[in-house]
Amino acid sequence: MEIFNYFFHLGIIFSIYSLLVLSSNLSLGYGGLFNLALPGLALIGAYTSSLLSLKTNLPFGVIFVITLILGYLVGWIISKITNKLRGDYLALVTFGFTFIVFTLALNWESLTRGALGLPSIPKPKFLFFQIESLIEIFIFYYLITFIVYLFLQKLIFSPLGRSIQALRDDELAISVLGRNPLRIKSLVLGISGLLSSLAGILYAHYLSYLDPYSFGLGDLIFILSALFLGGLADNRGALLGTFLLIIIPESLRFLPLPSYLVGALRQIIYSLIIIIILWFRPKGIFGKIDLS
Amino acid sequence: MNLLELKKISKSFGGIKAVDEVSLEIEEGKIYSLIGPNGAGKTTLFNIISGFILPDEGKIIFRGEEITNFDIWQRASYLSRTFQLTRNFKNLNLKDNLLLSFDSPYENIFRFWQFKKKYEKEKIEIIKEFLNEIKFTREFSAKASEISYGQAKLLELTRAILKHHEILMLDEPVAGVNLEIREIIREILRKRRENGDTILLIEHDMNFVMDISDYVFVMSEGKLVAEGEPKIIKNNPKVLDSYLGAE
Numbered sequence: 001m002e003i004f005n006y007f008f009h010l011g012i013i014f015s016i017y018s019l020l021v022l023s024s025n026l027s028l029g030y031g032g033l034f035n036l037a038l039p040g041l042a043l044i045g046a047y048t049s050s051l052l053s054l055k056t057n058l059p060f061g062v063i064f065v066i067t068l069i070l071g072y073l074v075g076w077i078i079s080k081i082t083n084k085l086r087g088d089y090l091a092l093v094t095f096g097f098t099f100i101v102f103t104l105a106l107n108w109e110s111l112t113r114g115a116l117g118l119p120s121i122p123k124p125k126f127l128f129f130q131i132e133s134l135i136e137i138f139i140f141y142y143l144i145t146f147i148v149y150l151f152l153q154k155l156i157f158s159p160l161g162r163s164i165q166a167l168r169d170d171e172l173a174i175s176v177l178g179r180n181p182l183r184i185k186s187l188v189l190g191i192s193g194l195l196s197s198l199a200g201i202l203y204a205h206y207l208s209y210l211d212p213y214s215f216g217l218g219d220l221i222f223i224l225s226a227l228f229l230g231g232l233a234d235n236r237g238a239l240l241g242t243f244l245l246i247i248i249p250e251s252l253r254f255l256p257l258p259s260y261l262v263g264a265l266r267q268i269i270y271s272l273i274i275i276i277i278l279w280f281r282p283k284g285i286f287g288k289i290d291l292s
Numbered sequence: 293m294n295l296l297e298l299k300k301i302s303k304s305f306g307g308i309k310a311v312d313e314v315s316l317e318i319e320e321g322k323i324y325s326l327i328g329p330n331g332a333g334k335t336t337l338f339n340i341i342s343g344f345i346l347p348d349e350g351k352i353i354f355r356g357e358e359i360t361n362f363d364i365w366q367r368a369s370y371l372s373r374t375f376q377l378t379r380n381f382k383n384l385n386l387k388d389n390l391l392l393s394f395d396s397p398y399e400n401i402f403r404f405w406q407f408k409k410k411y412e413k414e415k416i417e418i419i420k421e422f423l424n425e426i427k428f429t430r431e432f433s434a435k436a437s438e439i440s441y442g443q444a445k446l447l448e449l450t451r452a453i454l455k456h457h458e459i460l461m462l463d464e465p466v467a468g469v470n471l472e473i474r475e476i477i478r479e480i481l482r483k484r485r486e487n488g489d490t491i492l493l494i495e496h497d498m499n500f501v502m503d504i505s506d507y508v509f510v511m512s513e514g515k516l517v518a519e520g521e522p523k524i525i526k527n528n529p530k531v532l533d534s535y536l537g538a539e
């Protein structure tokens with residue numbers, strides 16, 4: 001049964017990272033907002049939910065909701081602070097945000113235990129239903145990812161989604177049509193924050209362990225690569241990109257190679273896929289838009 | 293009451309006085325043109341009226357209410373405009389580009405999930421009818437980035453017209469378009485006026501301006517140097533001097 005557990009594990013990782021890639025697709029692919037705060041928001045979600053679970057008696061369902069609201073609020077605040085910034089500057093400030101969250105998690109030892117990390121984070125539990133085994137977690141996480149996917153598709157193909165995409169294409173032109181761009185940005189970054197913190201919750205309560213390195217620069221590269229591979233502004237593409245970037249490097253494990261080679265080879269293959277795809281299909285597999 | 297009033301509007305960029313104490317009044321139901329040589333400050337004045345730029349001095353009054361410091365999107369509830377360099381939503385198709393003219397009750401985080409395509413049928417009919425009228429034949433699914441220059445101009449114009457407004461501001465609507473499209477635009481604008489619309493347009497094409505306008509403002513070096521009915525403006529020595537002479 002080892003092999004099944006291994007696939008369930010990969011599946012769970014896929015569902016967690018799908019949330020981050022979908023979240024990034026909403027802000028960057030559809031909203032045109034170069035939001036690099038996602039790992040920071042995921043850390044906030046993961047720490048909030050873990051600490052509340054470890055230090056209070058609140059039921060998990062309540063913690064879950066509080067954490068999601070917090071994720072939305074932090075995304076919303078980021079939108080207020082960065083309102084006038086576009087493109088590179090927004091990327092810089094939101095990347096700075098991720099770095100600040102990381103630094104806090106590392107140095108606020110009385111709360112987070114710093115680099116030692118938080119062990120024994122409990123598994124999710126809703127009302128009386130304790131989600132414990134690998135397969136239960138697998139099903140529960142897929143359900144969540146599926147709901148999020150449906151929600152985002154509905155959003156994107158609604159008039160609200162149309163305005164979000166119009167904001168990406170031309171902020172002034174959408175203002176002239178009577179939409180307040182700040183309102184749209186707040187919404188996009190808020191939802192993006194909520195989804196990232198959701199990914200953080202699922203991650204911490206699956207692995208039962210969390211430290212400041214759980215989400216960082218590596219995840220950012222993964223998210224953006226998956227997005228560009230699958231194609232910006234297409235959620236199916238986002239999922240496919242995530243899937244391929246998990247599966248292809250993973251399959252190296254089964255080659256008869258020494259382990260020190262596998263690590264390096266993984267990075268090389270990883271970069272190679274991206275170069276090849278971007279070479280032959282610069283908009284990604286499903287992508288429709290041009291951000292320049 | 294005047295629809296729109298500018299009172300001593302001024303705006304400088306560094307040392308350049310792009311707009312210099314411009315005052316003007318616009319009444320409902322007429323076509324106004326704003327003419328003047330390159331760099332006269334016409335587009336800057338448009339940007340001030342629509343809220344892209346705040347003036348250094350002066351007031352903007354709409355139906356008696358001062359709106360000098362309103363945001364762009366707030367003024368949009370009574371003002372439609374196009375741009376000298378056409379702005380469309382390049383990754384969206386023509387249908388979405390035009391549906392954006394209309395507000396939707398579903399454009400809201402609490403209601404978007406109730407949205408169904410049938411709620412837009414009526415708007416799509418309005419759009420199709422208008423496009424027919426102007427003989428615009430590109431398929432709805434074409435992306436805005438794929439259409440020709442003239443079509444892009446028409447698309448932007450259509451969006452501005454279909455959007456609810458009390459004044460329609462067009463920055464060089466016929467610049468660079470072929471004769472056929474120019475005629476189409478002339479016809480649309482005439483029809484709009486017949487229906488009571490108020491139009492303010494910037495244009496370099498004198499024949500077009502003199503033919504279509506009820507009233508003309510002339511700017512030069514930031515100042516409003518003349519105004520009046522087309523036939524008076526045509527023979528105004530100041531205008532010949534500052535504008536037609538410079539051509």
Ligand SMILES: Nc1ncnc2c1ncn2[C@@H]1O[C@H](COP(=O)(O)OP(=O)(O)OP(=O)(O)O)[C@@H](O)[C@H]1O
Nearest residue numbers: 305308310328329330331332333334335336337376
């Ligand atoms: N954002 C800006 N920054 C600096 N200078 C500007 C800016 N916008 C306009 N100007 C200057 O203000 C003056 C008026 O420009 P404006 O674009 O309003 O002229 P215009 O009458 O529309 O000319 P054209 O017929 O060429 O479109 C010009 O000298 C221009 O260089």
Ligand SMILES: [Mg+2]
Nearest residue numbers: 334335336376
């Ligand atoms: Mg101009």
